[in-house]
Amino acid sequence: MSTTTPNRIFAKTLVRWSALALTAALIGCAGDPTIQSGDDAEVVMGSLNKVDNSRMSLAYVDPEGDYGRYTKVYVAPLDLDNVEIVQPDSNRTSMVNRYNQEWELTDKNRQDLQAAYREAMEQELTKGGAFEIADAGGDDVLAVEAALTRIAPNAPKDDISSRTAGRSRVYTEGGGSISIAIVFADGDSGEVLALIKDTRTSSNTGSWGINNSVTNMADVRRSFSSWGSRIHDGLLQLQTMAETR
Numbered sequence: 001m002s003t004t005t006p007n008r009i010f011a012k013t014l015v016r017w018s019a020l021a022l023t024a025a026l027i028g029c030a031g032d033p034t035i036q037s038g039d040d041a042e043v044v045m046g047s048l049n050k051v052d053n054s055r056m057s058l059a060y061v062d063p064e065g066d067y068g069r070y071t072k073v074y075v076a077p078l079d080l081d082n083v084e085i086v087q088p089d090s091n092r093t094s095m096v097n098r099y100n101q102e103w104e105l106t107d108k109n110r111q112d113l114q115a116a117y118r119e120a121m122e123q124e125l126t127k128g129g130a131f132e133i134a135d136a137g138g139d140d141v142l143a144v145e146a147a148l149t150r151i152a153p154n155a156p157k158d159d160i161s162s163r164t165a166g167r168s169r170v171y172t173e174g175g176g177s178i179s180i181a182i183v184f185a186d187g188d189s190g191e192v193l194a195l196i197k198d199t200r201t202s203s204n205t206g207s208w209g210i211n212n213s214v215t216n217m218a219d220v221r222r223s224f225s226s227w228g229s230r231i232h233d234g235l236l237q238l239q240t241m242a243e244t245r
Contacts, residue, residue, distance in 0.1 A: 033237070035063045048195060055230050056198040065193045067238040070142040072134040073125050074187055078117040079147035080110050086152035088176075103153055112217065113148070117224050124228025130236060134187070141187030144231070150179035150199070153216070169210055175202035175219040180227060194238075200226060 034052045036042055042050040048060035085103055105113075121144070125131050134141045153176040177199055184194040200223035 033059075033234075035061055037063065044195070045192060048192070054196075055234075056196045058197040059194070060196075061194045061238065062192075063241075065238065066242060067142075067193070067235065068242040069140055070131070070187075070235070070239075072132045072138065072141045072187075074134045074137055074141050074143045075118060075121045075125070076143065076145040078114045079145070080105065080113060081147070083148045084150045086150065088153050088155050103151075105151075113220065116217065116221050117146070120221060120224035121228045121231075124225055124232050125235075127229075127232060130232065137187030139188045142193070142235070143185045143187045143190075144182060145185070146180055146182040146227075148178065149181050149197075150177075152177045154202070170212065175216050177201040178220060178223050180223075182227075182231070196231075198227065 033054050036049045036052060044050075044060050047062045047064070049063050051059035051061055083105065085105070087103055122133050125144075126133060131142075137143055155170050155176075179197070179199040181197045182195070183192060184196075185192045202219045
């Protein structure tokens with residue numbers, strides 16, 4: 001039996017879905033998550049129904065998926081190929097970018113983001129022993145493939161090219177926000193089973209705090225851990241739903 005390369009699934013699916021996600025209304029947080037059903041259900045890609053009251057900004061799930069058979073999860077490397085970076089608003093920071101240096105991701109930044117993402121996802125998804133981490137796709141493997149779609153920092157980058165030399169502390173109203181899109185697919189056939197899109201904003205939004213590379217990375221790690229935890233809980237709920245059908 002041939003195994004579909006998981007990375008190919010994501011590249012094809014994200015292009016098709018992103019246009020739909022940009023025009024869809026955000027789902028509220030009140031009430032329990034419910035997969036739409038019936039003739040009025042909002043369906044994408046032929047089999048994925050919209051989830052109301054999702055903990056994510058957008059969520060679509062195959063209500064007929066055999067989720068109970070997945071005991072392992074393949075976490076693909078975080079895709080950083082098409083990240084939109086929104087340059088900081090000077091009104092949200094205590095300093096001005098005197099060098100007009102644009103905020104951009106270096107190779108080191110990319111490596112750090114991918115390492116933080118993988119660490120957080122593996123830690124959260126294996127909690128309670130519900131899932132094991134797989135090195136590749138397979139019959140009992142669910143492939144999880146994510147891409148950062150947008151980063152909106154609230155201050156010039158914490159490096160010598162962007163911040164004035166000698167400025168020891170920079171304060172911002174929150175560190176910024178980060179957005180992600182995630183595809184879940186069968187690790188053997190490549191069939192897409194779920195799609196989510198979400199944005200996380202720094203936890204100290206509404207108050208001013210120190211902004212530097214350490215605090216920013218801490219915010220990113222918290223975002224990754226939050227997504228991993230929500231995915232873990234959501235997969236368990238889907239497994240329970242599959243058992244009761």
